[in-house]
Amino acid sequence: MPELPEVETTRRTLAPRIEGANIEAVRLGKPLRWPLGCDAERLVGRTVGALERRGKYLWMPLGDGGLLIHLGMSGSLGFHDGAAPPGGPHDHFDLVTSRGTMRLHDPRRFGAVVWSPSRDEGPAARLLAGLGLEPFDAAFDGAHLHRALRGRRMAIKQALLAGDVVVGAGNIYACEALFDAGIDPRLPAGRLSRPRCERLAASLRATLAGALGMGGTTLRDFRDAHGMSGTFQQQARVYGREGEPCGACGTRVRRVVQGQRSTFFCPRCQRR
DNA sequence: CTGGGCTCCTGTCAGC
DNA sequence: TGCTGACAGGAGCCCA
Numbered sequence: 001m002p003e004l005p006e007v008e009t010t011r012r013t014l015a016p017r018i019e020g021a022n023i024e025a026v027r028l029g030k031p032l033r034w035p036l037g038c039d040a041e042r043l044v045g046r047t048v049g050a051l052e053r054r055g056k057y058l059w060m061p062l063g064d065g066g067l068l069i070h071l072g073m074s075g076s077l078g079f080h081d082g083a084a085p086p087g088g089p090h091d092h093f094d095l096v097t098s099r100g101t102m103r104l105h106d107p108r109r110f111g112a113v114v115w116s117p118s119r120d121e122g123p124a125a126r127l128l129a130g131l132g133l134e135p136f137d138a139a140f141d142g143a144h145l146h147r148a149l150r151g152r153r154m155a156i157k158q159a160l161l162a163g164d165v166v167v168g169a170g171n172i173y174a175c176e177a178l179f180d181a182g183i184d185p186r187l188p189a190g191r192l193s194r195p196r197c198e199r200l201a202a203s204l205r206a207t208l209a210g211a212l213g214m215g216g217t218t219l220r221d222f223r224d225a226h227g228m229s230g231t232f233q234q235q236a237r238v239y240g241r242e243g244e245p246c247g248a249c250g251t252r253v254r255r256v257v258q259g260q261r262s263t264f265f266c267p268r269c270q271r272r
Numbered sequence: 273c274t275g276g277g278c279t280c281c282t283g284t285c286a287g288c
Numbered sequence: 289t290g291c292t293g294a295c296a297g298g299a300g301c302c303c304a
C-alpha cells in the first residue's frame with residue numbers, strides 16, 4: 001500500500017522516537033521478501049541514526065551499515081514505548097531499543113528489512129539504483145518528465161508506476177495525479193506534450209503533498225508510527241470510485257486494467 | 273534497451 | 289453458511 005506519502009509519514013512519526021536509540025535485541029518473525037542478510041546479533045549495540053527516505057524505501061543508518069526497509073503492499077511500522085505487547089501472527093520484525101520497540105506489521109510479507117554495509121554499496125545500492133527523481137526534488141519538473149518519457153510507448157500510468165522516471169507514486173496517487181492533470185492514463189507516455197508534462201509534474205507534486213498533509217491513505221491497514229490512520233482516501237476523486245459520478249463533470253468513473261493493476265479515471269475529464 | 277507478464281503472501285469480499 | 293474467484297497500497301525478475 002504504502003506510497004510516498006505513507007512512507008514519509010512513517011519516517012516523520014518514527015524518526016523522533018527512534019533516532020539515537022540503542023538496539024538491545026532483534027526479533028524475527030516469518031520470512032519477508034528477502035532475508036535480513038546478516039546475523040541479527042550484529043545489530044545489537046548499535047545506535048540508530050537519522051532516518052532517510054528514498055522513493056518508497058527507508059534507510060536506517062546503524063553506524064558502519066544500516067537497514068533498508070520497504071513496506072511492500074501491506075506493511076506498516078509501529079513504535080511501542082517500553083515493553084511491546086506480544087507479537088501477533090503478522091508482526092515479522094521487532095527492533096527492541098533503549099527507547100522502545102519498532103515493529104514491522106506486514107500481513108502479506110511483500111515488505112523487507114535488509115542489512116547493507118551502506119546506502120551506496122551492497123544490497124541497498126542495488127535496490128536503490130535506477131530509481132528516478134524524487135518528486136519534490138527541484139530537478140523534477142515538466143522538462144525532466146518530457147525528456148525522460150520521450151520515445152516511451154508504455155502508457156503514462158504505467159510509466160509513473162515504474163519508478164525510473166520519478167518515484168513515489170503508486171496506484172492511488174498515479175490515478176489521482178492523472179485525474180488532476182486531465183490526462184488519459186492509457187496515453188502512450190512519449191506522446192505527452194511538454195505543456196502536459198508541466199501540468200502532470202505539478203499535479204503529481206500537489207497530489208503527493210496533499211496526501212502527506214493528511215497523513216497518507218488508509219485503505220485497510222496503514223498506520224503511522226503512532227498507530228494513526230491517514231485520511232486521504234476520503235479525498236480520492238477517482239481511485240476506488242468505479243461507477244460513481246465524477247465530482248467535476250458527473251460522468252461515471254471508469255476502471256480499466258493496466259499491467260494487472262486497476263486504473264480509475266474519468267473518461268470525460270481525462271483526455272488523450 | 274524496452275515492455276509485458278509473473279510472482280511472492282494473506283486477507284477480504286462479492287456472488288453463487 | 290460455505291466455497292470460489294477476484295482483487296488489494298509493490299516491484300524485482302525473467303523473457304521476448
